[in-house]
Amino acid sequence: MKLLIAVLSVLLYCNITFAQSKKPNIILFFADDFGYGSTNIYGASKDLIQTPHINQLAEEGIHFTNAFTTGSVCSPTRYGLLTGEYSWRTSLQKGVVNTKDACLIDRNTKTLPSYLQGLGYNTAAIGKWHLGYKNERFKNLLGTIENGPNDHGFDYNFTVPNNLDDIHKIYIENNKIYGLRSDKIAAYGGSFYGNQYVGYDAPQRVTEQVMNDLTNKSIEWLSSIDKNEPFFLYFSSVAVHHPITPSPEMRGKSNAGAYGDFIQDIDRCLGVLIDYLEKNGLRENTMIIFASDNGGDIPNKKKVMPENFAINKGLKINGDYKGDKHTIWEGGFRIPMIINHPNNIKKGMQSDAIVSTVDFYAFIGEYLNNGKEIDKNYAIDSHSFYKVIKQPNKKYTRAPLIHRDVKGRKAVRDGHWKFIEAKNTASKNENLHAQLFNLEEDFKEENNIIDKHPKKAAELKAYLTAAKEEGTRLFIYK
Incomplete structure (x- = not known):
């Protein structure tokens, strides 16, 4: 009996050690x-x-x-x-x-999925691509x-080649x-944007069924x-990009019209993925990142428009921030971001640290290497926020x-400062001049204080100029 207990103890220890040493699976839900x-x-x-699954991710992780x-439209951020x-x-x-x-991606670029392939990960891109072929x-x-996803690490x-109702109307x-x-x-026919569908002799996407x-x-x-090998799933949702076409399962389920239903489709599909992980014993070793483009x-x-119907019902799509998609204002760039990894990321954390989607590369690399930074020869604008999660007491x-x-206009965010470069200094529209906000x-970006802080504006303008010449991870600011 003692021998049996000893054997079982050794096996249990080996299983725990294996589980702790195994690289975590990663789902990036975008x-x-x-x-x-x-x-x-x-x-x-x-x-x-109602977004219960997103809520739970945050409550059991960090938001x-x-x-x-980095962009207030799709492709730049992706x-x-x-x-x-x-x-x-x-x-x-x-x-x-x-x-x-x-x-858009150069063949010689070492992408995040390419990097993960080198660590033994199985990789997949499922959903919206919008980076060309x-x-x-x-x-x-x-x-x-x-020169599609398979040539860049997947x-x-x-x-979906571009977006929910692009002219291709098929899957790749x-x-x-x-x-x-x-x-x-x-x-x-014609897409939401007015152009004809190409009309390939292949199954045509049905917008309500894409999710x-x-x-x-x-x-x-x-x-x-293989369940013994780690995986990276880049799940690139088509919701809630217009046309607003919620699934039959969610149609009429919210109190914010079709747009609210489509939001709930995102949460529902996230829940389906989580349910699969739990049923197959994969949840505890899977890090889930939730964010938007x-x-x-x-x-x-x-x-x-359904978006406006939801707003009139009281839904603040972009919170209390100015602007929306396309614009240079906060509403165009500020997004929800949640990271959850059971037993590895402390539950219920909230952070006001400034982080970005461009930082996922460096963060994931450092996370997988227990605090060791990735090679400086790639991901040159990606800054790891590893210690925000692992050392929350450190600044x-x-x-x-x-x-x-x-339109290509750039802005620089440095702590609570935001500098927006001039678009047209000769214009009578002051919004096209250089701006600075605290x-x-x-x-809400209502008061341009560039005249009160010209030194700070000049500093951030110089930073923008320098950043164009080399990667922001390769030189020290200030």
């Missing part, structure tokens, strides 16, 4: 156009929407109140997330990657699709159109990989963060 105030934990009333994107670099270091100086544009601008996606991808699986039957093309399709493919992929979109057609100050709006005293 919502689309999901504003700061669009979940309960960040202030949305439960009388309007950030000063988390930001590029920064996957490469650890600002998108304006590429040819994309304004706007987004269009429906027939070449891939092929080596140059193309006419269509027929044939073998080169073992598997099942992706690895390097081909999913379910393609022939090379026949017959343009038809379900992506979630099901994620479960399918998770079920196919930019602030929520508030259309100008206020009387007819963390991030180097100034640079933002970019849809966000601690003026979080």
Whole structure:
């Protein structure tokens, strides 16, 4: 009996040691156009929407109140997330990657998934891509699709090329159109944006079913990989980007109209993934990161759009902050960000540290290497916030963060200071002049105090100029 107890003790010790030494799985759940105030934990009333799974992630992990994107539109932020670099270091100086544009990521760039592959991770991108394909601008996606997610660190991808209702209207699986039957093309109908769908001879996406399709493919992929090897799932949600088309499961379930229903679709699909992890004994060793690519979109057609219906009901999509998607203002960049890893990240933490989606690369690298920083030759704009989580009593100050709006205008955030570069110094519109705000005293960005603090404005302008020349992780500020 004593021998049996001893053997069992050794086996238990070995199992615990193995579990502790095994690299954690990672799910990066990236919502689309999901504003700061669009979940309960960040202030949305439960009388309007219900986000229980997102709430639980925060309650059992850490959520950030000063988390930001690098772009106030899709592609710049997604590029920064996957490469650890600002998108304006590429040819994309304004706007987004269009429906027939070449891939924005250089083939020689060591992306976050490439880095994780080197550590033995199985990697998948499922959902919105919006970073282009092929080596140059193309006419269509027929044939073998080169220079896509599989060429940038993902073992598997099942992706929406651009956004929920782009003209391609199909899915890409690895390097081909999913379910393609022939090379026949017959343009038809019109997307939300007014352009005709290409009309590939393949299954056409149904907008109300896309969230379900992506979630099901994620479960399918998770079920196919070796459970003894770590995985990285980049789940890139198409919600809540317009057109606002909630699933049949969520239609009419919120008190904020279709937009509220679509928000609840995000929470529902997150819950499905968590449920799979729990049922398969994977939850405790899986870190989940929840964030968004930019602030929520508030259309100008206020009387007819679901977003505005939700706002009129009382939902503050972007909290109390100025502006929305596309803009240079806080509402365009400030997002919810939650990180949860059971038994490894303390429960119920809230941090006001300034962090960004571009920092995920360096943070994940340092997290996996127990506090050792990643190589300085890549992810040159990514700053790890590892000690915010592992050493919460120690002060963390991030180097100034640079933002970019849809028109290419840049802003620099340094603590509570925000400097916005001039767009047109000769314009009578003062919003196009250089601006400086003290966000601690003026979080709504109502009072430009650049004339009162010219030295600070000059300092941040100089930083922006220097940052264009080299990576922000490679030189010391001040």
